[in-house]
Amino acid sequence: MSQPANLSPSAYLKDHASAGRGVFASTLIPPGTEILNVTDPLICIPDDAHLDTCCHYCMAEATDEASSVNQAYRPPVKLSYCLGCRVVKYCSKACQTTDWKQKSHKYECVIYKAQYPRVLPVTARAILRMAKQFLSETPGSNIVGGIGALKAHAEGFVKVGGDRWEMANLTAKGAAEFSKVSKQVSFEPEFLRDMYCKLLINSATVVTQTFDPIGLCLAYQGAMFNHSCDPNAIMMFDGRQLSIRSLKEIPKDAEITISYIDNLSTRKERKEDLKSRYFFDCACSLCSSDVQPLESSRCPKCKGSIPSNTTTCPNCNQITPDDELSAAIALAASTTTQRTKRNADKSPTTTLKSLQSLYSANLPPTFPPIPQLHQDLATSYIDEANWKTAFLHLLTLYVKVYPAVYATPYHPVRVVRTFTLAMVLIQIAVDAPEGLGENIDFTKVLYGLLTEVCGNVEKSHGGQSTFAEVVRRKMEEVKVDIGIDSNWEADKWMGKGLRAIPDLEGEVAKIIKIVDEFLETLKSN
């Protein structure tokens, strides 16, 4: 089987027993290794919500739109419309020229202009770009071979029918119709429908370095990796550059897997999601296991953890009545359904009420969707500059959730969220340090959090990444601002986490107390 050029020599492509092609380790791969790097994915474009705020080529966010973390330390980005269509924007002439010549904006521009002020949805924009690039290449080229080999699951789409199949037909028909204004080439709906199916099965959401979704990407090299709910690698983005990095040590000849979905969900939800979106029954090691760590419940008597496959507490032998447990689990499932509905009420008041109900039903902080609700609330409170409340939700995740769900301290999501926690702490220290439980030594905790982030960022994001640069600069700034005492050598504990720093024992105990008290208030409300 021919090997993609961008794949590291430590990985190889081969046919999998039950999942088509897959990528395998040709040697033992240490954690934090870059396995794939694609600087120029076939398609990488802003989604509908970010057409106005991201460069259509490099995906840079306009300065005033970027989240505070992304905005912190990079040159200001100003976007200007393409004067042809007035739909897409660029941060520089260079990006505009490359997109025009190499990425087929020259082709799209007239189509977008003809539809203006209506804007084509991201899937229609993506399939036109995909089809154009496919037809512009000579047969046998990498692009033609790459797109040709992608799974389409057309029979799956037909069989499922309903909304998804209707959407495939509608999008393809619409895009084919729009393409008729081009003097270069127009497409048949059936061809575009095939592209649409391939896009849905093989594309990924482009995220910022802090994991905020901004666009849609199709890189046939990245689409060769199969899924696991307990993946050993992760797909990341730095602008339009896609990489796949190992999350743990991967033994020689083991399959390298990424996760296609939100892993912080129950087995039932994960399996349903994978079946309906990717047409396979997940039989990964986690789905096959009797015990689902996130679905452990909490013993009402001793507060210990009860594994998901029993109702008896292994610690005190208390038996939780079956109906009590089933009611709590059903409440969690309906909260997830409600949260993921397109038009759901996402206000902090409603989210907080849901969170309080789940805690009142005696579920632990790791039970889905409790982590997601804390994250949703933290995001809303950050937007409102309500730093203290945001801090309490982020701190709960930091203390109670991340160590359980992201086993390694260098998991990129854990590192990014720890950085956000540190940034929020800075705001509190600046605005109003009093009134947060017992007085924490903000300086030490902040420096401790940043040493943790700095020590892990090489493995999580790569030392050359934009995020690593942001983190290093922030650390230098904080060192100067707080006048680091040269006797206090926190650098020694770089990357090990707050708990490992002896000087911080007292502060860590205070933090845990703050979180425990916060959870009690949520439960009793």
Ligand SMILES: C[S@@+](CC[C@H](N)C(=O)[O-])C[C@H]1O[C@@H](n2cnc3c(N)ncnc32)[C@H](O)[C@@H]1O
């Ligand atoms: C993005 S592609 C992955 C590469 C694919 N195996 C190939 O041959 O091109 C996604 C498709 O691969 C298959 N797949 C991925 N992970 C799988 C898994 N854990 N078990 C079974 N099939 C899987 C499914 O058919 C899914 O729709």
